[in-house]
Amino acid sequence: MTVPPAPGEGRPARDPGLQPERTSLAWRRTVLSLLVLDLLVFRAWLLAIEGRGAHGPGIVAVLGVCAAAAVLATAALATCARVRARELRHGTTGPPAVVMRVATASFALLGLATIAVVVLGR
Template structure:
């Protein structure tokens, strides 16, 4: 395969760029997860003043709706991160296995299921982050 100037194209660059892009995306998602989980743990430990020598409210029953909502946001963030990591790993594997056959675009194109799953997970993570911010992480 050649470009407009006639130089040979290096088929190894596309999978490498995609892998680096997915790694940056996953790192950004993990940072968002850490902030959401930090907000939830902070709300758990500071929900009510506890007597000295106790766990600080982490294992107490009867949490407020604020703490429960932040917990739901934290769990949603964790689940979406796991889903996105799985999509990234599968996509990187497909690209690296298809480097020799890069001219056959149908073989290495992302499946519709992968695209829909990743898109839904990103939207769900954004909603969880916005809800956590609104709840006052």
């Protein structure tokens, strides 16, 4: 019975193929789709400001906070995408844990802001 070599010992270098490019493109597509979501959140906020609906000043403020949260989340995700693309150009190692934590928190924040806009925008 043979024992497989430990990572980095006696193994040939991994051929990344097109995987880094596909990953980079996926991050870009995700950021573009989130920008569209941001625009929808802003639209709901602007419509509430203009008074096109039965929204009080409290709802307008909450929608403004949701719009700000959406912008912050998308900016953080765009930064994560940029960092990840830069890392993929230099190798095929996994993303740092902090990048994935920031991306996950940003997705959660953007999701909560979108749900709040949908619920409050009715």
